[in-house]
Amino acid sequence: MFRKISSVFILCLFLLSIPAYSADxxxxxxxxxxxxxxxYEGNDGMAEVNMExxxxxxxxxxxxxxxxxxxVQDGGEQKFYVYFYKPEDxxxxxxxxxxxxxxxxxxxxxxxxxxxVRRIASSDKRxxxxxxxxxxxxxxxxxxxxxxxxxxxxxNGCYKIKNVPKNKDNVEFSxxxxxxxxxxxxxxxxxxxxxxxxxxxxxxxxxVENIQGYPTITEMKASDLNTGGSTVITYNKIxxxxxxxxxxxxxxxxxxxxLKWIKRK
Amino acid sequence: xxxxxxxxxxxxxxxxxxxxAVILGKDLPAIHGFWEADYGYRIGRDTTKRDDYNLxxxxxxxxxxxxxxxxxxxxxxxxxxxxDWTVDEYFSGKTDFDVREMNFSFTPNDFMDVKLGRxxxxxxxxxxxxxxxxxxxxxxxxxxxxxxxxxxxxSDAVKFSFYPKIASIDFVVISRxxxxxxxEGDRLSFFDSFQQGIAGTNSDRDLLEPPHQxxxxxxxxxxxxxxxxxxxxxxxxHGFDKSPRSYKNELARQLYYERVDIYGASIRGPFFSxxxxxxxxxxxxxxxxxxxxxxxxxxxxxxxxxxxxxxxNDLRVGFQYYYEQKLDYDNYRNNLLPTDxxxxxxxxxxxxxxxxxxxxxxxxxxxxxxYSPSDRDGYFRPSIxxxxxxxxxxxxxxxxxxxxxxxxxxxQMKKNKNVYMRVxxxx
Numbered sequence: 001m002f003r004k005i006s007s008v009f010i011l012c013l014f015l016l017s018i019p020a021y022s023a024d025x026x027x028x029x030x031x032x033x034x035x036x037x038x039x040y041e042g043n044d045g046m047a048e049v050n051m052e053x054x055x056x057x058x059x060x061x062x063x064x065x066x067x068x069x070x071x072v073q074d075g076g077e078q079k080f081y082v083y084f085y086k087p088e089d090x091x092x093x094x095x096x097x098x099x100x101x102x103x104x105x106x107x108x109x110x111x112x113x114x115x116x117v118r119r120i121a122s123s124d125k126r127x128x129x130x131x132x133x134x135x136x137x138x139x140x141x142x143x144x145x146x147x148x149x150x151x152x153x154x155x156n157g158c159y160k161i162k163n164v165p166k167n168k169d170n171v172e173f174s175x176x177x178x179x180x181x182x183x184x185x186x187x188x189x190x191x192x193x194x195x196x197x198x199x200x201x202x203x204x205x206x207x208v209e210n211i212q213g214y215p216t217i218t219e220m221k222a223s224d225l226n227t228g229g230s231t232v233i234t235y236n237k238i239x240x241x242x243x244x245x246x247x248x249x250x251x252x253x254x255x256x257x258x259l260k261w262i263k264r265k
Numbered sequence: 266x267x268x269x270x271x272x273x274x275x276x277x278x279x280x281x282x283x284x285x286a287v288i289l290g291k292d293l294p295a296i297h298g299f300w301e302a303d304y305g306y307r308i309g310r311d312t313t314k315r316d317d318y319n320l321x322x323x324x325x326x327x328x329x330x331x332x333x334x335x336x337x338x339x340x341x342x343x344x345x346x347x348x349d350w351t352v353d354e355y356f357s358g359k360t361d362f363d364v365r366e367m368n369f370s371f372t373p374n375d376f377m378d379v380k381l382g383r384x385x386x387x388x389x390x391x392x393x394x395x396x397x398x399x400x401x402x403x404x405x406x407x408x409x410x411x412x413x414x415x416x417x418x419x420s421d422a423v424k425f426s427f428y429p430k431i432a433s434i435d436f437v438v439i440s441r442x443x444x445x446x447x448x449e450g451d452r453l454s455f456f457d458s459f460q461q462g463i464a465g466t467n468s469d470r471d472l473l474e475p476p477h478q479x480x481x482x483x484x485x486x487x488x489x490x491x492x493x494x495x496x497x498x499x500x501x502x503h504g505f506d507k508s509p510r511s512y513k514n515e516l517a518r519q520l521y522y523e524r525v526d527i528y529g530a531s532i533r534g535p536f537f538s539x540x541x542x543x544x545x546x547x548x549x550x551x552x553x554x555x556x557x558x559x560x561x562x563x564x565x566x567x568x569x570x571x572x573x574x575x576x577x578n579d580l581r582v583g584f585q586y587y588y589e590q591k592l593d594y595d596n597y598r599n600n601l602l603p604t605d606x607x608x609x610x611x612x613x614x615x616x617x618x619x620x621x622x623x624x625x626x627x628x629x630x631x632x633x634x635x636y637s638p639s640d641r642d643g644y645f646r647p648s649i650x651x652x653x654x655x656x657x658x659x660x661x662x663x664x665x666x667x668x669x670x671x672x673x674x675x676x677q678m679k680k681n682k683n684v685y686m687r688v689x690x691x692x
Contacts, residue, residue, distance in 0.1 A: 055625060061655050087655040088691035091297055104535060106494055113347075113365075113414035115387040119496070119533055121540040124577035131626035170577070229625070251489075251496075252428060256370060256378055259332070259341050 027151040030159050031144050033185040034178075036075055039141040041214060042240040044070040046261060050234045053132045056227040062086050063130050068261055070244045076101060079249035083262045094254050099140060110254040117251055126171055132231040133222040138190075138203060157182050158189075173201070184215055200225045206232070212240050298327040298347075299691040305410045308663075309682035311454055313465020319452050320409045320685055321354040326365070342371035355452060365419055378426040383419045386437060388487050388498070390531045390542035392618060393633065394587050396567045397500035397529035397546050399485060401507055403446040408453055408678055410664050410685030418443060432490040439483040442475050444522055445507040448678065456677035458606050459518045463671050463680055472509045473521040481505075495534030500546070502527040511552070512560035523561050524551040539574030556593020559600040563591035579622035587614040606672060613639045627652040635675060642668025642675040660687045 025033075051063040064086035070079045082095040098106040107120040125137040147163040154160065158179040165171050174197070179189040186208070192201035207219035216238060223230040248258050305320025328347035332338065347366040353359045368382030389398040393416075406415035421441045427434040448455035450468035457464035475481040483504030490497060502525070509520035529546030545568040553561035566589070573583035589612040591597065601607050614637045621630045629650045636643040648662030663684045668676020 053625065059654075061625075061627075061652075087652070088297060088299070089652075089658060089689070091691075104538060106535070111414075113385070114417050115385040117387075119540050119542075121538075121573045121575045121581070123538050123575045124579075127577065127579050128626055247428075250433075252378070252426065252433060256372075256380075259343070 027149045027161060030151065030180060030185070031149045031161065034180045034187050035141065035144050037185045038187050040071060040075045040078075042071070043074075044068070044242055044244040045238065045240045046242060046244075047238045048236040050236065051130065051132055051231055052234075053229070053231045055229045061131070063132065066262055068244055068248060068258075070246065070249060079246075081249055081253070081258075083257060094257065096249060096254055097140075098249065101143075105140075108251070108254060115255070117254055124170075132233075133201075133224050133229055134203070134231055134233070138222065152177070154182070155179065186215065186217070188217075211238050214240060294329045294331045296327055296329045297692060298325065299689050300325050301412075301687060301689040303411060303685065303687045305664075305683045305685035307681065307683045309680040311465060311680040313450070313454055313467060313680075316355070318355060319681065319683055320411070322351055323354075324349050324351040326350075328366075337371065340371040340373055342369065344369050376428045378424075378428075380424040380426075383421050384424065385417050386420050386422065386424065386485075387417060388435070388500070390533045390544045390571065391569050391587075392571060392573075392583060392585060392616065393635075394569055394585060394614075394616065396544050396569060397487075397498075397502065397527060397531065399483075399502045399504065399507060399525075399527060401443040401445050405446050405448060405453055408448070408664055408666065408681055410662055410683060410687070412687070412689075418446065432488050435485075435487040435489075437485040439485070439504065441477055442481060442483065442505055442522070443507075444472070444474060444505075444509065447508060448681070453678065453681045456672050463677060465680075470518045470520055473513050473519055475505055475522060492532075493534070495532050498531045500527065500529040500531070502529075506562060510562040515560070523553070525549060526551060536572060537574075539572055542569075542571045544569050553593075556591070556596040557600050559597060559602065559605060563593050563597050566590045566592055573618070579626060581618075581620045583616075583618040585614075585616040587616070588612070589614075609639060611639055613637060637673070637675070640668065640673035640676065641670065642666070642673040642679075644675045644678070656691050658689045658691070660689075661685070662687075 046066065046068045049063075049065050049067055053061045053063065064084070066083045066085070068081040072078060078099040080097040080099065082097075084090045084093045084095070092112045094110040096108045096110075100106070104123055107122050109118045109120055110116070111118065125140070125142070126135050128134070129136050129139055146167070147165050150162045152160050152162050158181050161178050161180065162175060163178060164175045165173070168174070173192040174195045176190055176192040178187055180187050186205075188205040190203045191199050194200050202223045202225065203220065205217045205220050207217070209216055209218045216235070218235045218238070219232065221230055221232045244261070247253065248261075300323070302323045303320050305318060307314070307317050307319045326347065326349045328345070330346070331344040333342055333344065345366055345368055349363045349365060351361045351363065353361060364383055366384055368380055368384045370378065370380040372378050386400040387398055389395055395402070400420050401418040402416055403418050404416075420437075420439050420443055422437050422439045425436045427436075450457070450465045454463050454465045455468075456462070457468045457470060459470050460468060484502070485504070486501040488499045504525065505522040506525050507522065509522055511521055511523040513519040513521040526549040527546050528549075529544065531542065531544035533540065533542040535541070545566070548565040548567065550556070550562050550564045552558070553563070556563045567587070569585055569587040571583065571585040573581065575581050591608070591610050594610040598607065614635060616636070617632075617634045619632050622628065623630070631648050633646040634643065644667070645665040646662065648660055650658060650660040652658050661684075663682070665682050666675040666678035668679055670676045
C-alpha cells in the first residue's frame with residue numbers, strides 16, 4: 001500500500017498551458033516549451049482528482065485525491081501535497097513531494113492511524129502511479145535531457161516528435177512519439193514502442209477546457225495495449241494562483257491538513 | 266455467530282453510498298471505518314494453552330470528525346473520534362469498546378497547534394524499533410498478527426506544537442500513565458522470572474503502575490528542523506519505562522515501571538539514492554542512578570542506523586542495525602545474587618524489510634525479519650495481502666519468533682508462532 005501511494009504525483013502539472021507563438025522552432029525549443037507548458041504554470045494550484053482504473057478483465061477501481069501544488073521557482077523546483085479520499089483503506093493519508101531537478105525528489109507519507117511520518121525512497125520513476133496505468137514520469141515529467149528528440153512531422157496541428165532514451169537501462173520503452181499542439185505547445189498524446197517496434201502504450205488528452213484563462217487538460221487516459229487495461233484521470237474544481245502558503249508543504253500540515261484547502265469528509 | 270452477522274449488517278449498512286444521509290441526516294458528519302475479522306492459529310507447541318487459536322475476533326472501527334462553528338471555526342478546530350467495537354472469541358465472545366482517538370485540535374494562532382485528548386503519538390526514525398518514541402505500544406497485537414496500526418496505543422495527552430522560524434517544537438504532557446501491552450500468559454506466553462521459564466496462564470505476577478498523581482505526569486519534547494534535505498530532531502522524555510522491567514517486591518511477585526529520563530537525537534535524509542536514518546538515546550534510570558540496584562533496570566545507551574531503497578518494479582528493501590548497552594553493568598553484575606536471572610550488557614539487532622507489489626499494486630508480498638546475533642534469537646513476519654476490491658482486503662501472514670534461550674526478547678515468544686488471516690471491509 002505504501003508503494004501504491006508512494007508513486008503518486010503531481011497531476012495538476014498537465015493542467016495548464018500558456019498560449020505561445022507558432023514560429024519556426026528547433027526541436028529543442030519545442031520540447032522545452034512543451035515541458036514548461038505541461039509542468040510549470042501559474043505560481044500554484046489545486047485540483048480534485050478522480051482516477052478510474054480498469055484492468056484487463058474490466059474490473060474498475062477508483063482513486064480520489066486532492067492535490068495542492070506550489071512552484072518554488074518557475075521552471076524549477078515544485079512542492080506537492082496530496083490528500084487521499086479513496087480507496088477507503090488509504091483515506092486521510094497524505095503524500096508530500098518536494099520535486100527537485102537533477103536529483104531524486106524528497107517524498108513523505110503520513111499514516112494517520114499510526115501518526116507516522118515516513119520518508120519514502122523512490123528512485124524508480126517508471127513504476128505505476130497508485131496502481132494505475134500512468135507511471136510516475138507521466139505525471140511528474142520526464143527530464144528532457146534524458147532523451148534525444150527528433151521532429152518527424154506535423155499532424156492535425158501538432159508537432160510529432162520522436163524521443164529516444166539516452167540510457168535504455170532504466171526504462172521499459174525503446175522510443176516514444178509525442179504530439180505537441182502548435183498553437184499552445186500543449187502535449188496531447190504520447191505513444192510508446194518496445195524493442196520490437198510494437199506500440200504497447202498510449203497516453204492521450206480526452207478533454208481540454210479553459211480555466212481562469214488557461215487551456216487545461218481536464219481528462220486524460222493511459223492505455224496498456226498489451227493487457228487491455230486503462231486508466232482515466234479526471235480533474236475537478238481546478239483553481240490556479242490561490243496563494244498557497246509555503247508552510248503547507250511541511251510536516252506540520254502532514255499531521256494536521258490545511259482545512260482551508262482540504263475538505264475532509 | 267449472531268455477532269458476526271450483526272457486524273456484517275452494520276458494515277454493509279454504512280458502506281452503501283446513500284445510507285449515511287438516510288441514517289444520519291444531511292448535516293451530520295460522515296462516518297467511515299472498517300469491519301474486520303481476524304483469525305490466528307497457533308503453530309507453536311504450548312502446553313499451557315487449551316486453545317489452538319490465539320487470535321479470534323471481529324472488530325468494527327468507526328471514525329468521524331466534526332468542525333465546530335463560531336469562533337472555534339476561526340481556529341481551524343476539529344473534533345475527531347475513532348473507536349473500535351470488538352467481539353473477542355478468544356475470551357469467550359467478550360465484547361469491548363476501545364476509544365483509539367477522541368480529541369480536539371485547534372490553531373489559536375499561526376505559530377501554534379494544540380491537540381487535546383486521546384490521541385496516537387509517534388515520532389522517531391526507526392522501523393518497528395523505538396528509542397525516543399516512549400508512547401505506549403501494544404506488543405500483544407504485534408505478535409498476534411493484528412494490523413500495524415494496533416502496535417500504537419493511544420495516550421491521554423495534550424500536545425502543544427510551536428512553529429518559530431528556527432525550529433518546530435512538540436511538547437506533550439501525558440497525565441495518565443499508560444504502559445505498553447505485553448504478553449501476560451493467556452493469549453501469548455512469555456518468559457516469567459517468577460515461574461523460572463516461559464509461562465502461560467500460570468503466570469501470576471503483579472504489575473504496579475505509578476499512581477495517578479500530578480508528580481507522575483510524563484513529558485515528551487521534540488525539537489526538529491530541516492538541515493538541507495535532512496530532517497534533524499532532538500528529543501527529551503521525562504516519565505516512566507513503558508515496560509515493567511524492574512522489581513518492586515520479589516516475594517509478592519511485583520514488578521513496576523521505573524522512572525526514566527531520555528535524551529536523544531535523530532537525523533534522516535537522502536543517502537546513496539535511498540533514505541538513511543540514524544537515531545540515538547541515553548536512558549537515565551533515575552531510581553538506580555549508579556546501577557547498583559540489581560532489581561532496577563540499568564541506565565542505557567541505545568542507537569540505530571537504517572537504510573531503505575527503492576529497487577524499481579515496486580520492490581523495496583530496508584535494513585536497520587540496532588545497538589543497546591547497559592551503562593552501569595559492573596555495578597549491576599556485582600550486586601546480583603547467585604540465583605538471579607541476569608541480562609547481557611550488549612544487545613545487537615539487525616532487521617530487514619522487503620516489500621514487493623504485483624498486479625497493479627493490488628497484491629503485496631512482505632517480509633520483515635528481526636535477527637539478534639547477541640541474543641541468538643529472531644522473528645520473521647511474512648505476509649501476503651490482496652485488495653480484492655477497493656473496499657475488501659484479505660491478508661494471510663505468520664508470526665515466527667524463535668530463539669535459543671527462553672529469556673531473550675524473541676526467544677521468550679517462541680511458543681507463540683502463529684499463522685493468521687484477516688479480512689477487512691473498509692467504507
